[in-house]
Amino acid sequence: MNSKLLSIVGALSITAFSAAQACEINARVSVVGNEFPAIQTVGAGAAACTGAEVSTNLTADHQKINVPGMQGNPAEYTSAIVANSSIVALMNEDVIRPLDDLVAKHGGDLQSSQLIKINGKIMAVAFMANAQHLMYRKDVLADLGISVPKTYEEMLAAAEKIRSSGKMQNPVGGAYAAGWNLAQEFNNMFLGYGGSHFEAGTANPSVNSEAGINALNMMKSLSEYMNPDFLTHDSNATNAEYRAGNIALLNMWGSRASSQTTAEGVTDAVKNGHAIAGPMTVGGGSTAASTLWWDGWTVAKNISDAEAEATFIAMMNGINPSMMNDENIRTQAVWLIDGYKPTDAAVGVFEAAKMGTTPYPMLPYMGLLHTALGAELPDFMQGKESAEQALADVEAAYVAAAKEKGYLN
Amino acid sequence: MKHSTFIWFFSPTALAMILFIAFPIVSVLVQSVHAPHKAVLVEVETCTPLVGCTIETSIDQEATRELREEKPIGRFIGLEIFSDRGHLAISEVKESWSSSTNLNEFFKKLGNLPFYRAMAFTLTFTFIVTPLVVIVGFLVALNVNALHERIKGVVVFFSLLPFVITPLIGALVLFWMIDSRGVLGSAIQWIFADPNLSLKASTGLMWISLIVYGVWHAAPFAFVIFYAGLQTLPADQLEAAQIDGATRTQQVRYVVLPHLMPLVSFVALIQLMDNFRVFEPIVGFNASAHAQSLSWFIFNDLGGETRQLSSASATSVLTIIGVTILLLPVLRRTWRDFMEKAK
Numbered sequence: 001m002n003s004k005l006l007s008i009v010g011a012l013s014i015t016a017f018s019a020a021q022a023c024e025i026n027a028r029v030s031v032v033g034n035e036f037p038a039i040q041t042v043g044a045g046a047a048a049c050t051g052a053e054v055s056t057n058l059t060a061d062h063q064k065i066n067v068p069g070m071q072g073n074p075a076e077y078t079s080a081i082v083a084n085s086s087i088v089a090l091m092n093e094d095v096i097r098p099l100d101d102l103v104a105k106h107g108g109d110l111q112s113s114q115l116i117k118i119n120g121k122i123m124a125v126a127f128m129a130n131a132q133h134l135m136y137r138k139d140v141l142a143d144l145g146i147s148v149p150k151t152y153e154e155m156l157a158a159a160e161k162i163r164s165s166g167k168m169q170n171p172v173g174g175a176y177a178a179g180w181n182l183a184q185e186f187n188n189m190f191l192g193y194g195g196s197h198f199e200a201g202t203a204n205p206s207v208n209s210e211a212g213i214n215a216l217n218m219m220k221s222l223s224e225y226m227n228p229d230f231l232t233h234d235s236n237a238t239n240a241e242y243r244a245g246n247i248a249l250l251n252m253w254g255s256r257a258s259s260q261t262t263a264e265g266v267t268d269a270v271k272n273g274h275a276i277a278g279p280m281t282v283g284g285g286s287t288a289a290s291t292l293w294w295d296g297w298t299v300a301k302n303i304s305d306a307e308a309e310a311t312f313i314a315m316m317n318g319i320n321p322s323m324m325n326d327e328n329i330r331t332q333a334v335w336l337i338d339g340y341k342p343t344d345a346a347v348g349v350f351e352a353a354k355m356g357t358t359p360y361p362m363l364p365y366m367g368l369l370h371t372a373l374g375a376e377l378p379d380f381m382q383g384k385e386s387a388e389q390a391l392a393d394v395e396a397a398y399v400a401a402a403k404e405k406g407y408l409n
Numbered sequence: 410m411k412h413s414t415f416i417w418f419f420s421p422t423a424l425a426m427i428l429f430i431a432f433p434i435v436s437v438l439v440q441s442v443h444a445p446h447k448a449v450l451v452e453v454e455t456c457t458p459l460v461g462c463t464i465e466t467s468i469d470q471e472a473t474r475e476l477r478e479e480k481p482i483g484r485f486i487g488l489e490i491f492s493d494r495g496h497l498a499i500s501e502v503k504e505s506w507s508s509s510t511n512l513n514e515f516f517k518k519l520g521n522l523p524f525y526r527a528m529a530f531t532l533t534f535t536f537i538v539t540p541l542v543v544i545v546g547f548l549v550a551l552n553v554n555a556l557h558e559r560i561k562g563v564v565v566f567f568s569l570l571p572f573v574i575t576p577l578i579g580a581l582v583l584f585w586m587i588d589s590r591g592v593l594g595s596a597i598q599w600i601f602a603d604p605n606l607s608l609k610a611s612t613g614l615m616w617i618s619l620i621v622y623g624v625w626h627a628a629p630f631a632f633v634i635f636y637a638g639l640q641t642l643p644a645d646q647l648e649a650a651q652i653d654g655a656t657r658t659q660q661v662r663y664v665v666l667p668h669l670m671p672l673v674s675f676v677a678l679i680q681l682m683d684n685f686r687v688f689e690p691i692v693g694f695n696a697s698a699h700a701q702s703l704s705w706f707i708f709n710d711l712g713g714e715t716r717q718l719s720s721a722s723a724t725s726v727l728t729i730i731g732v733t734i735l736l737l738p739v740l741r742r743t744w745r746d747f748m749e750k751a752k
Contacts, residue, residue: 064712084457089714092448094470118467119453126458169604178698201452201466228607229589232695246590294458336458353459362455364448364468367714375523375709378698382612385521393521396501400494404719406447406484 023049023317027310031056031297032066033081036255038128038333039295042081045318054314063089070095073302078311081297084360085367087116087124092364096123096298102312109321114336116296118362126296127319128333130255131357132188133290133348134280137248139273140167148275152192152218152282152289155249159225162248172225173241173250177234182381183373184291188251189215191358192282192289203365203407205398207373208391214283216380216387223381231378239263245270251280251290254349258331276344278351290352291360294336365407372398434729440722441490443483446476483719490723495706497727498522524727527701530616534702535684535735538623542680543673545624546631551661553632554639565636572629580693583622615699622690627683631676638672639665678739682732703728 031046033039035058043056057065057077063086069076071093080090090096098121103110107125116124134155136148141158144165149155155172162171175181190197195211198204223230227241239256241247243266252260261271279290297315299308323329324339334342334349342350360366372394380390402408449472456462492499502525505518519525553564571579586593587608598606608614642665650660688704691697697705703724710721 063714067716085714089716091470092468094468094474113458115456116458117454117456117462118465119451119455129459177695203450203466227589228605229609231698232584232609234695292459359457359460359463361465362457363466364450368717371709371715375697379521382610382698389521396494397523401715401717401720403493404444404490404717406445407450409447 023313024051025049025054025310025313026051027304027306028052028078029054029307029311029314030077031058031079031081031311031315032062032069032077033058033297034062034083034295035060037259038255038335039081041323041329041332042127042297042315042318045320045323046079046314049310049314049317052310062086066090067093067095070300070302074304074307075300075302078300078303078307079297079315080300081295082124083130083293083295084362085293085370087296087298088362088364088367090298091118091123095301097301097308098122099125099299099312102299102309106309106312106316109316109338111336111338114296116294124296124298125315125319126294126336128255128295128335129349129353130253130293130295130334131279131290131349131352132184132251132253133352134277135242135250135252135257135260135348136275136277137270137273138275139269140171140248143167148277149249149280151284152189152222152280155280156221156225158249159222163225168246168248170225170227170246171248172222173233173238173247173252174222174226174230175233175235175238175252176219176223176226176230176381177237178231178378179374180370181234181374182231182377183370185219185251186215186373186377187291187360187370188279188289189218189282191291192280192285192287193218194283194285194287197361197366197369198363203363203402205369205395207369208388208395212391213387216377216390218282220381231381243267243270254346254352255333257345257348258343276348278348278355279357288352288355288357290357292352292357293360295333365402365405368401368405368407369394369398372401437722437725437729439482440718441726442485442487444486444490444719445483446473446480447484449473449476486719490719491727494522495720496524496723498524523701523706524703527703527706530700531685531687531702533616534620534623534687534700535681537620538627538684539677539680541620541624542627542631543676545628546676547635547669547673549628549632550635550639551665553636565633568632569629571625572627572633574626576626576689577693579626580622580690583618583625584694587618609695612699615694615696619687619690619694619696619700622694623684623687626690627680631680634672634676635669638669642668674739674742678736681735681739685732685735686728703731 029046029049029052031043033043040058043058047054047056066077066080067089070080070090075095082090100122103115103122110125114126115122116126134149140162141148144161146158146161149158159172162168174185176185190207190211193211193214195207195209195215197207199206227233227246233241235253235256238250238252239260242250242260243263245267257276261274279288281287282289299311319337321337321339324335324337330340331343331345334346376393376397377390379385380387399408449469450466451469452464453467454462455465491497494501501522502519505515509515509518520529549568553561553568556564585591588594589598589607589609594608597608598604608618646664647660650664655663686704687702688708691700691702691705706724707721710717710724
């Protein structure tokens with residue numbers, strides 16, 4: 001019975017897939033985007049279209065090339081795959097087009113939650129969600145009788161227990177590399193303490209506040225349980241530490257959850273002990289100390305309508321619901337696509353959504369503040385200056401940049 | 410040479426220099442005194458997955474487009490960017506000067522400003538690495554030159570390897586070796602019996618690592634130049650010195666070194682320029698928490714979601730000025746030699 005059912009499902013998925021194969025376009029499609037597995041799947045789906053050339057340029061440096069590549073007329077890239085932070089740069093430069101007419105014509109399979117609407121216009125189609133949340137070693141915690149931490153304070157207590165047990169010298173991991181990563185960890189903690197990055201409705205920064213100082217002090221306490229090289233550890237390096245069995249607790253991206261145990265060189269202890277949970281709260285607050293993200297695709301403004309239509313059709317093929325029948329594709333991300341059934345790796349992100357985690361701010365000047373945080377906070381983390389001084393430096397650096405870009409007078 | 414012949418001979422070079430040197434300099438100069446137009450901001454409703462709709466600030470594209478089309482280059486701001494906190498930080502420096510009771514405090518406050526902090530590292534790096542590169546390169550060249558012909562080729566090849574390796578890759582190799590779990594990092598922890606000792610976590614040790622890398626990478630360049638210079642040293646000069654009873658040290662001091670002196674200035678000139686623009690090791694070593702340089706600032710301004718073109722241009726102009734100041738003594742010397750020869 002089961003095998004019969006499976007073969008029927010299999011047959012259905014094959015027809016669905018061949019239907020996807022039948023995607024026909026008649027104008028050039030060129031996609032630029034990040035390079036993690038889920039995006040590669042979407043790119044491959046778009047490239048399966050026939051009738052015209054589909055090229056993809058999926059690279060970690062996508063943010064450096066997507067704006068220049070779409071500013072020309074005609075634009076080099078007809079579509080950019082972006083997240084809530086990077087769509088802002090494209091919006092600021094006015095290089096992407098509203099998709100309302102194309103969604104009405106070709107967007108049959110889309111769910112309304114997938115549509116990113118700005119000022120009433122659909123500007124992007126989201127296909128996956130992401131958030132940072134807790135990953136931990138259930139075997140290590142169980143051995144020491146520690147319950148899964150729900151708050152950062154509990155994480156600190158757990159870290160102390162693990163260290164004093166002698167199991168691990170530095171049991172906490174985190175992507176604290178100076179620059180973008182460190183700033184992102186600050187954002188998480190700052191929102192968890194109830195902070196808000198800007199004075200409401202203005203571009204004036206407000207990170208030099210009680211929430212900011214609390215956030216920094218908590219990060220400093222956590223860093224005392226981290227590998228001493230933590231300021232050079234990005235997500236990749238942190239995950240390498242986790243896979244090698246050197247750390248037991250970390251706040252990590254949901255999009256990395258499925259590869260945590262499948263990458264090369266993972267020890268058996270880590271494979272069997274790996275577990276994930278939702279994001280933690282901090283300081284007695286109820287807001288998760290994390291941010292909610294989406295990834296989606298856009299269509300360039302400076303291209304012909306025929307190219308825009310072809311791009312839309314190809315990208316729709318890249319997020320075809322029939323993909324959700326493939327077990328490997330399903331585990332790659334928390335898909336927002338119709339027919340997606342959450343896998344075990346998706347628990348953390350769904351928990352984050354349930355907790356009402358704040359989305360990463362989609363503000364024109366957020367990138368500038370993020371960069372200023374990344375450049376000025378390492379001084380505090382190294383103990384070279386006080387939290388107040390570091391945050392004052394952040395605001396001063398941000399204000400100089402925001403004045404240049406015309407956001408502040 | 411007739412003037413017309415000279416002009417025909419020189420014009421391709423002149424054209425290339427205008428295209429590849431003069432235009433870019435003019436371009437960064439112009440961009441450094443302009444900034445993007447004031448952004449016209451509006452409050453709009455934004456709807457995203459799993460969250461729903463919220464009111465967010467966004468740029469009013471219609472209004473901003475008008476401004477842009479009117480003046481595509483942006484608004485003229487004069488030297489505002491040069492004096493802001495990210496660059497020369499004029500008002501911050503004045504404030505630190507008046508609020509500090511002693512020089513020590515003043516320099517501490519100065520070190521908190523990105524430009525001066527970068528200068529502290531860049532100048533230290535430049536003035537330690539440049540002489541070391543010249544000395545190490547010279548010693549290696551002397552020793553290789555004294556080797557037997559048969560093994561010379563092999564030794565020259567291996568001595569050149571650090572220079573052949575792509576700078577970023579070389580930096581990454583060393584970076585992983587000094588990691589607290591790398592070969593050198595673990596060795597140092599073992600020697601000092603301190604499991605928390607980390608090269609990457611200490612500013613001083615990180616500077617030393619960067620300097621060691623800088624010397625390691627550039628010494629072969631100096632070596633190969635000096636080695637070539639040694640081949641042009643007439644054997645009879647050395648023989649004459651030997652007959653006069655000069656020791657090996659005296660031969661080097663009074664015969665070899667004066668012969669190679671023009672090459673020493675050349676290597677020093679190139680190295681001063683290169684080291685002032687130190688960049689790859691900072692990226693490769695992930696060292697931005699401890700060491701920054703003007704080139705790193707430019708990279709940081711242009712990358713990611715910020716794209717501060719005006720700021721990057723201003724930093725470029727400051728780099729050009731810095732390189733010029735550094736090279737001034739060497740250039741003056743070259744000019745004097747040239748004038749003496751002309752007499």
